[in-house]
Amino acid sequence: MSTLVSPDHSLHTEKQGLTMLDHVKHMVATDLAPITAKIDEGFYPSDVMRSLAATGAMSAHLKSPHGDDDFCLTLNAMALVSRVCGSTGFMMWCQSVCGLYLQNASSTYLSQTLLEDHASGFTLGGTALSNPMKSFAGIEKFQLFATPTSNGYSIRGNLPWVSNLGPSHYCAAIAQVLDDPGRQVMFLLRCDGDGVQLQPCPKFSGMEGTGTYALHLKNYEVAADEIIADPAGPWIKRIRPAFVLLQTGWAAGIIQASIASIRAAEKPLGHVNCHLVVQADELETQYETWWHDVMKLAKDPLGDRDDLFLKVLKARATASELCLTAAQAALLHQGAAGYVMSSPVQRRIRESHFVAIVTPALKHLRKEIARLEDQSC
Numbered sequence: 001m002s003t004l005v006s007p008d009h010s011l012h013t014e015k016q017g018l019t020m021l022d023h024v025k026h027m028v029a030t031d032l033a034p035i036t037a038k039i040d041e042g043f044y045p046s047d048v049m050r051s052l053a054a055t056g057a058m059s060a061h062l063k064s065p066h067g068d069d070d071f072c073l074t075l076n077a078m079a080l081v082s083r084v085c086g087s088t089g090f091m092m093w094c095q096s097v098c099g100l101y102l103q104n105a106s107s108t109y110l111s112q113t114l115l116e117d118h119a120s121g122f123t124l125g126g127t128a129l130s131n132p133m134k135s136f137a138g139i140e141k142f143q144l145f146a147t148p149t150s151n152g153y154s155i156r157g158n159l160p161w162v163s164n165l166g167p168s169h170y171c172a173a174i175a176q177v178l179d180d181p182g183r184q185v186m187f188l189l190r191c192d193g194d195g196v197q198l199q200p201c202p203k204f205s206g207m208e209g210t211g212t213y214a215l216h217l218k219n220y221e222v223a224a225d226e227i228i229a230d231p232a233g234p235w236i237k238r239i240r241p242a243f244v245l246l247q248t249g250w251a252a253g254i255i256q257a258s259i260a261s262i263r264a265a266e267k268p269l270g271h272v273n274c275h276l277v278v279q280a281d282e283l284e285t286q287y288e289t290w291w292h293d294v295m296k297l298a299k300d301p302l303g304d305r306d307d308l309f310l311k312v313l314k315a316r317a318t319a320s321e322l323c324l325t326a327a328q329a330a331l332l333h334q335g336a337a338g339y340v341m342s343s344p345v346q347r348r349i350r351e352s353h354f355v356a357i358v359t360p361a362l363k364h365l366r367k368e369i370a371r372l373e374d375q376s377c
């Protein structure tokens with residue numbers, strides 16, 4: 001596999017950024033577009049993921065040696081990919097956010113050695129944070145448990161689904177420390193570690209090619225240099241606005257592509273489609289207003305501040321709602337052509353449902369927004 005652009009983090013100027021997006025655009029057309037149906041049916045596109053990562057598409061938001069980062073660039077790269085394949089766009093989020101954890105890890109092995117391989121796409125990994133995010137929000141109980149050992153922790157428990165995984169991949173996870181109710185530890189979970197079992201998930205209605213597995217852990221030993229944050233609680237509060245905001249890049253691509261599908265049906269079917277309630281112009285205006293807000297938030301999305309988190313939660317909720325509306329409108333405008341199983345319009349309906357149910361799901365977002373605005377159900 002060739003590396004088209006060095007993943008050197010010093011290349012974050014606008015000019016270089018455009019170059020990176022050009023490479024992403026080219027890869028999407030030549031490598032990704034021909035295999036989207038295969039991915040939808042369950043093929044995990046590891047080569048495409050590695051090539052995309054090698055352009056810097058999943059690391060532009062990480063701090064360069066000069067201290068600058070560019071969340072907008074990562075979001076735009078994700079949007080370009082998700083226009084064509086929402087599953088690959090989602091996995092870009094998994095890889096991007098995992099990189100953010102590694103860069104902010106307390107262990108220098110993770111923040112330097114592993115991060116270098118991760119940012120370049122030499123290694124791939126995901127994020128097992130749905131359960132802890134819901135636990136921190138009081139929605140469900142922790143599913144992983146940590147017992148302190150002389151050199152770290154021993155972990156047990158089960159996670160029903162984690163994406164962008166494979167036999168030699170890893171993900172970041174959080175476990176409740178036993179006998180210490182207020183304390184959680186965040187660590188690197190290696191799929192090939194002793195005591196880890198990777199199991200296939202039930203067949204989903206979409207996102208089948210996302211390398212999603214159930215993880216079963218029994219006496220999995222985490223050494224001190226693979227601990228990301230201990231305690232994890234305060235650390236996660238600083239990272240979570242970026243965790244949530246980065247998902248909007250993936251949603252943006254699905255919305256853009258849905259609007260394009262509506263426009264494509266205008267010529268043959270415009271005489272009757274004009275009677276539909278949702279039209280492309282209005283969707284485009286909503287999209288542009290929303291994306292403008294996302295780009296503003298992306299200038300500085302890290303920090304434990306309620307005002308920042310509330311704005312990010314609202315932008316993420318709008319992402320789900322716009323995705324659902326745009327994907328459904330595209331189907332109504334395209335009619336039977338969009339109902340053919342192999343149609344991208346049909347696939348995007350299923351992808352948009354996933355945007356709305358993956359953590360933070362729309363109901364989770366609404367709960368957190370209500371909490372921060374001091375309202376209850």
Ligand SMILES: Cc1cc2nc3c(=O)[nH]c(=O)nc-3n(C[C@H](O)[C@H](O)[C@H](O)COP(=O)(O)OP(=O)(O)OC[C@H]3O[C@@H](n4cnc5c(N)ncnc54)[C@H](O)[C@@H]3O)c2cc1C
Nearest residue numbers: 127128129130131160161162163204207212357358359361
């Ligand atoms: C394709 C796919 C990929 C995902 N990738 C990731 C990922 O990379 N990282 C990650 O942390 N999470 C991942 N998830 C989980 C996802 O983020 C949500 O947590 C999940 O969809 C449940 O969301 P919910 O908040 O609506 O919970 P609800 O649907 O309301 O469910 C409540 C609880 O029941 C559990 N549950 C429901 N059905 C089952 C089942 N059949 N087997 C076991 N438990 C079940 C849920 O996990 C949840 O804990 C993935 C889910 C799917 C479907």
